[in-house]
Amino acid sequence: MRKTITSVSGAALLLISVAACGDASGSQEQGEASANYPEENLTMIVGYGPGGSTDVGARLMADALEDELGVNVTVENKEGAGGQVGLTAVANADCDGYTFGTANFPSAIVSVLDESRGATYDRESFAPIALQVVDPTAIVVAQDSPYDTIDDLLAAAEENPGDILYTTTGVASNEHFAMAAVEEATGAEFAPVHFPDGGGAPKTAFLGGEVEMYVANVSDVVEMTENGQGKVIGIMDSERSPFLPDVPTFTEAGHDVEISSSRGYAFPACAPEEAVTTISETMGTIMEDEEFQTKMKELGLAPSYKNAEEYAGYWTETEGTFETLFPLVREEGK
Template sequence: MNRAPRALTLAGIGLACLSLAACSQSGTTTAAGDYPAKPIELVIGYEAGGPTDIGARMLAKELEDKLDATITVVNKPAANSQVAYTALTQAKPDGYTMAATTFPSAIMTVLDESRGASYERDSFAPVALQVIDPTAVAVAPDSDIKTPKDLVEAAKAKPGKLRATTTGVASNEHFALVSLKEVSGAELAPVHFADGSTAATTAFLGGNTDVLLTNVSDLQPLAESGKVRIVGVMDAERAESLPDVPTFKESGYDVEISSSRGYAFPAGTPDEVVDEMSTAIGEIMEDPAFQKKMTDAGLAPSYLDADEYSAYWDDTEKTFGDLFPLVKADS
């Protein structure tokens, strides 16, 4: 929870909406004092049991107590969460449909016009960020590659020969490989596993790829069991859970790529409702006991409120937007 926020000021609401009735852009009316008055649906664009699902269900349980509400979790795993985002952005903006939003999926399904998304950035009302999970790079325990510099030198010695996992074209890992090539000249061959990190990890452990790229939270248990050696983390600072693993940046390669997980309502949801949910999430995440639950599950708590998350979303969209032409050329 040590990310430096950069706050944005949301557009003010009319004086008439400062009464108990909170008005949305679509004319939807919600009694702010009575919220929530019915069950809230939380849509997740991934299968049950993955990191996004685990973190969301963990938070949903606490929110039920905090808001005295019923929260129904609905998994809609398809098309890199595009199905879930479509359901969210087409829902009534009354505070009773919220979705887990992950980067880069929430960004790339918009930037990649070939996906034909029915929504855009402004279709979302960001609520809060829960997790920032840096990308990390691992090799087999008996590999000669031990540091980020070793990896770069090995890749430059045999351009395009080292096979590295990704979870699909324009995935987080694909962006990481392209970014590393840009700053170091190291060319690794991406092997795309559109079924996700489990398939990529299985292929790597089976010897079908040379390098495994995935989130720190996914790599940590593999390292602890001796199945992989973590070479480096693609973040500005070392991961708290991996204090002995260097970052690529400290090794001279300015690469920072992370996946992140937060929450959003449909655009037009009343500001009072967004603020109430954002504040509730923030209070839960400030609780040391909840932070421990997250870290024990391999999740890195990184709370940002609605304004801060909106700014982070825009900054991240610019980063991926700048790299996207290189990713397309690499596909």
């Protein structure tokens, strides 16, 4: 029988209502950009708090945009509801092409799929600009764990269904979806321990021996493994991570599981096409720079640029993946 555990400190998913300065459905009148765009300073809305991986990557990009475009880029952190507060602000921003923001997957997708979240936006509310980071999901176990490989772990989970506990940062979080995908692909059964408030609680629980598995993005586990706080036994991607080159992927182990957290940028849907194109192409130029790539890698962020058109297609593809998995997550009530 499957078990679901929610941390005592967890709270229900936040329902938010934001007074809109426009129609977040994306039906605002299309803006127009000047021939010399951008002539004014830009605002980048980051839907997460200062110091996190999304914030540091976004600020790195903001600094580079200033150098390339010759205007200031002000970063505004609007955290809350797993990025939903920031996304709402982006969807409702002016149509002049001077305000854009971060769009993280799966949060930007799940907040729409989950009707209980009360999102006032949908996919059509945004004009994708560019993708910056793809951060695959990894599984970490204790250094002295009997599980040394993906198959070791799966065999134990099949023999003792629902007994092996793993961490998530909340119901319908990236980690939750990732393990639902593993279960669907392999038939193994695990039990989540949800920490809806996120932060360091999942890692603390793992290090304290309260759970057997710490599920997180590669960027979140590199340092802890270097410090001997756990061993990564598998990454949910088709190719090995440059940050953990010795760790095999689920694909190598014969399991079709590819789940990542990705970070990009979007304007409100009504932004001028010229603005979208200009910012997208400028980000592309920035991400071709070797020094910028080095800075990203030093932060544990794997550069993965897609332009506006490519990112739009990636958004649609990723939306389809999580839409397929969402009933599994909701059915399990995990």
